[in-house]
Amino acid sequence: MLPTILGAASLDLPGKLASRKYHLTVVQAAASNMWQQIQIQTSAQDSATLEQLLLEHGALSISLLDSKDYPIFQRSPGATDLWPLVTLLGLFDLSIDLSGLMEVLRLQASVGNADSLVIELIEEQHWERCWMQDFEAMQFGDNLWICPSWQIPPDPTAVNLMLDPGLAFGSGSHATTALCLRWLAQYAKNQEIQGREVIDFGCGSGVLGIAAALLGARRVHSVDHDPQALTATVNNSQRNHLGSDQLTAYKPDILPPIQVDLILANILAEPLLKLAEQFASQIKAGGLLVLLGILQDQSYTLVSTYSQWFVMETPVLEEEWVRLVGVRKE
Numbered sequence: 125m126l127p128t129i130l131g132a133a134s135l136d137l138p139g140k141l142a143s144r145k146y147h148l149t150v151v152q153a154a155a156s157n158m159w160q161q162i163q164i165q166t167s168a169q170d171s172a173t174l175e176q177l178l179l180e181h182g183a184l185s186i187s188l189l190d191s192k193d194y195p196i197f198q199r200s201p202g203a204t205d206l207w208p209l210v211t212l213l214g215l216f217d218l219s220i221d222l223s224g225l226m227e228v229l230r231l232q233a234s235v236g237n238a239d240s241l242v243i244e245l246i247e248e249q250h251w252e253r254c255w256m257q258d259f260e261a262m263q264f265g266d267n268l269w270i271c272p273s274w275q276i277p278p279d280p281t282a283v284n285l286m287l288d289p290g291l292a293f294g295s296g297s298h299a300t301t302a303l304c305l306r307w308l309a310q311y312a313k314n315q316e317i318q319g320r321e322v323i324d325f326g327c328g329s330g331v332l333g334i335a336a337a338l339l340g341a342r343r344v345h346s347v348d349h350d351p352q353a354l355t356a357t358v359n360n361s362q363r364n365h366l367g368s369d370q371l372t373a374y375k376p377d378i379l380p381p382i383q384v385d386l387i388l389a390n391i392l393a394e395p396l397l398k399l400a401e402q403f404a405s406q407i408k409a410g411g412l413l414v415l416l417g418i419l420q421d422q423s424y425t426l427v428s429t430y431s432q433w434f435v436m437e438t439p440v441l442e443e444e445w446v447r448l449v450g451v452r453k454e
Contacts, residue, residue: 159184160222161244162229163237164212170234171210178214181225187213209236215246264302265309268335273363283312283338286363287331300390300416303440303447304332307414308388312339321384323347323406325399326391326417327373330357336388337361337370344371347379385411393422397429404433407452415448423448 166174175186189211216222222243230238261271261278269284271277277284311317318340324333327346334357337344346357354373361371387403389396396415407413413434418426420439423446427436434450 157247158218159246160216160218160220161246162214162216162222162225162241163244164214164229164241165236166210166212166234167236168210171212174212174229174232174234177228178212178225181216181222182220183214183216185215187215189213218245262302264305265313267313268305268309268339270305270331270335283335285331285335285338287329287334287360299443299445300447301331303442303445304388304390304414304416305335307447307449308332308335308339315340317341317386320386321345321382323379323382323384323387325376325387325389325403326395327357328353328390330360330371330373332388332390333357333371334361334364334366336386337366338364341386343369345379345382345384346371346373347376348373349376351375382406383408383411386414387412388414388416390416392417393419393426396426400429400433404430404452409452409454411452413448413450413452415450416445418446418448419444420446422446 162178164174171188175188178186226241226243229235229241232238235241259272261269261275263269263278263282267282269277269279269282271284271286273286277286308317317336319342320336320340321343322333322336322341322345324330324336324344324346325348327333327348330346330353333344333346346354346361348354348357354375357371357373361373383406385408387407389399389403396418403413413430415426415430420441423439426448427439430436430448430450434452437449437451440447440449
């Protein structure tokens with residue numbers, strides 16, 4: 125069994141946002157209940173060389189993490205895109221003498237933390253149980269809760285979305301997801317979501333589309349390139365007792381030619397720019413568009429682009445992330 129740091133990828137990231145999610149290379153499992161770990165700060169271009177160096181010195185597994193919470197777009201399913209700065213974690217059996225490796229690493233110009241390198245001792249843990257303990261129910265607005273599927277909802281009378289993210293993004297704690305869930309809760313409070321048809325583009329775990337359906341949307345079309353996201357969305361919709369007539373999951377190329385009342389798109393600025401004209405064609409006149417996964421300095425270009433087809437509202441900022449809402453022009 126591998127320890128927590130090597131098993132638990134962060135699951136709450138916007139759409140195809142790969143920040144804090146990491147690539148894991150496992151060579152073999154150790155028999156000991158303790159491991160040695162080395163953390164290296166480096167660049168994406170130097171990571172492969174350092175990874176090979178660790179493997180040559182007996183690393184049992186290698187993990188690559190985002191060092192700076194830098195958003196990137198996964199350009200194709202299964203691709204391992206890296207951040208400009210990465211944290212490389214090497215895991216070793218307790219019996220291996222790492223003194224020689226540490227000397228070599230301290231001489232590498234590509235190691236950004238050469239002066240502060242240490243060997244950490246990591247105790248065996250069951251990462252799934254640890255992660256589940258950290259995932260608590262969260263409230264959005266007055267009446268919407270996102271609840272782990274293994275916990276009892278704090279307010280049984282509220283709209284409770286029971287969620288198991290699995291391998292896909294979306295538990296509600298990330299600012300982009302929270303920004304959208306609060307918007308949906310307010311939209312539903314004003315009775316505006318009742319009977320609406322919705323596209324959830326970049327659905328991840330399905331949390332936004334499922335929330336829309338539970339709050340009163342008539343039909344939700346959940347869209348994602350990643351087959352694991354579509355599987356998680358379908359499983360979570362069934363967990364929340366939604367039938368296929370209420371929520372259907374699609375890859376983008378098989379989404380039928382429809383016009384809807386609302387599009388939710390929690391991805392990133394680059395793909396949102398490319399999708400502007402497509403989204404404009406998929407929303408009815410007077411319909412709403414909610415864009416997320418956008419950093420503040422990216423919002424100006426997006427507002428300018430989408431203003432061709434939408435009346436854009438004032439951006440809403442939370443932490444470094446922005447929510448953009450637009451109304452389709454007649």
